Amino acid sequence: MDNFFHVRTIDQVFDLIPEFPRVDTETVSIEQARDRVLATDIVATEDLPDFPRATMDGYAVRAASTFGATESNPGLMTLTGSIGMGQKPDFSIGIGEAARIATGGMLPEGADAVVMIEYTDPMDDDAIEVYKSVAPGTHVVGVGEDFSKNEILIPAGKRLRPQEIGLLAAFGFQTAPVYRKPRIGIISTGDEIVPIHELPEPGKIRDINTHTLSGLVASAGAIPVSFGLVADHFEDLQQTCVRALQEMDMVLVSGGSSVGTRDFTIQALSAIPDSHILVHGIAISPGKPTILARCGNKAFWGLPGHVVSAMVVFLKIVNPWIDHIAGMTQQVPGKWTIPAVLTRNVPSVHGRTDYIRVRLFEQDGARWAEPILGKSGLINTMVKSDGLIEIGMNTEGLNQGTVVNVELFS
């Protein structure tokens, strides 16, 4: 029962991540692979390009033939042919020879540069004048200049962006090995909550957390599966948790802001075979009453019932957890923070990490972060905000004018 009363720091919670294995992998078409996490290193099967390509319209030449050519002293070159797009030239280029080539065309044997058409003049059908000398490699992409055979194209653990999808296409990969999207079960609890299609009686409110958490799970690249609303009833909650844990890779229970419901969640977890309560309380605000259990090798989260608290705990703790089991090893680009100047003082308590909702705006050439303060049950504070700032455990508040780092909502 020790864990019940020992509040962990956020770093201590993250130390537990390696206890949880990654989901398994699958193969998807590259059309379906965007934003998926690559499961194995992808290696170049050939050079890219595997022939020298022109990057400008002009003439393929041996560069040495042009040395010394200027506007006042042009070089005369013999036209040996014209290179069709997508065709391998059936002739070669020697000193003093040139062949018409278009952007993307394959250089003939013997040619090592392209003179742009702007720097040439046709003399007759068989000769051109060249007004500029070019170095070897000019306006050419050489063999393997983009990627060399056997080079790692994309490392395992990377989320695939459109450019990585294009790179797979360039090498003819029609499919990619990726981690399966984690399936995340969502359970809402509370006798005061009704589904959104019901009219709440006085004293009841509609279920918000199922919908905010489903959206956050989907934004995290995982698959949300709602297990519906469960009243504050031990057996119902326990049965729903067991079913969700069987079918899902991770389970989120939200609600239980009241002591009674919290007790039910702990009881339900404790009654599940092979379950260990790892965390009961985290030194953060909002979100202190968060529960983390390991059931088998799956994470089970008890999130606070207040809508803001549940969202903040998801964004700051559960989302990185999903990234981990989803196989991600690299920084997500969207996680780069935005520096901004705080518009007012923000108090904070020593010994816990505070997350403050802020609205970003630009004014007088500067970027400002305006704290959106308010109770953690008020969803308007999240709707008005663009992201979160963090106030560390050893900091007692931040002063107006401090430059803070804003992590944007996605």
Place this chain on the structure above:
Amino acid sequence: MDNFFHVRTIDQVFDLIPEFPRVDTETVSIEQARDRVLATDIVATEDLPDFPRATMDGYAVRAASTFGATESNPGLMTLTGSIGMGQKPDFSIGIGEAARIATGGMLPEGADAVVMIEYTDPMDDDAIEVYKSVAPGTHVVGVGEDFSKNEILIPAGKRLRPQEIGLLAAFGFQTAPVYRKPRIGIISTGDEIVPIHELPEPGKIRDINTHTLSGLVASAGAIPVSFGLVADHFEDLQQTCVRALQEMDMVLVSGGSSVGTRDFTIQALSAIPDSHILVHGIAISPGKPTILARCGNKAFWGLPGHVVSAMVVFLKIVNPWIDHIAGMTQQVPGKWTIPAVLTRNVPSVHGRTDYIRVRLFEQDGARWAEPILGKSGLINTMVKSDGLIEIGMNTEGLNQGTVVNVELFS
């Protein structure tokens, strides 16, 4: 034919946006509404909450009853009942009275504050001692404190994040009116290009642009539809363009880096009834040979064939165009730029806007942007980069140490 030779600035191109109408709207379930663009203002149909709710476990009281209560001089209060979760109390609270309440519970008539359980002690079944005085409103969310009836909850044109989905749920909206996702046709051209399932003969390469552009379109929240590869053949290209324009909201043709193909695209466009070439050449690098036509009321883009050029033109010009026809009126959060220090000098040409690929990294407590230079045909430069920086038309290069604003790839 004037437009053929008049290169536009990027600002002049954006001045054309209002000529293009928005797509029509549809109704989707809120489960499907994440990242969609709201089509009409959503207004609060009631107060949220519509009853006063406790935000802590404790006792509902009339605040005035507690005034003067301290640890050394506690106030004695009569217990009048206990409030069940999700139930409307059938009693009221007078001066000197208190009722047990849990977080989320409905305050009884007459109560205006909650005393946390930590500041009370039970005397017997009928009375408690209170050790702290509370102000009216303490630990209570008042009627309409989150949102008031008739207030605009979410304005039209806003992309719906998880918190906006939750807000719709809070008011019982099961569906939301949103703009339809624009359908964007993608055509690749070039005699040297083969589909990725074919083995390229010498001189040919696989189709990359269809795949990078499809990914970018999907990341922009629209639906990519590939119309396949078209060889450099006027009639084939023209027929495919006509079909794509009939079925799609916008069409992208990529390829045509060579003069011949460019001519085909212009010819194909000119032969389409009710088509006007608005732009032929933009003062940007990479991406200068971009074409924009209006066909009926749809935008038709001729993008450069080089993979980097096509991606940059998409990100900097086509993507905002899609946002416009998709109904978006608000800044996308992800478009906030990241300041970073340039690691080396970057040259640039006066009179055009340059976009430089950069890799972001942190070192020595600073955030750095390393330019990833390279030919615009090399996809490795996009794979190594995290985003783009812009060098304005009137700037001739940037010096090492300059703070630049990085727009991240999504």
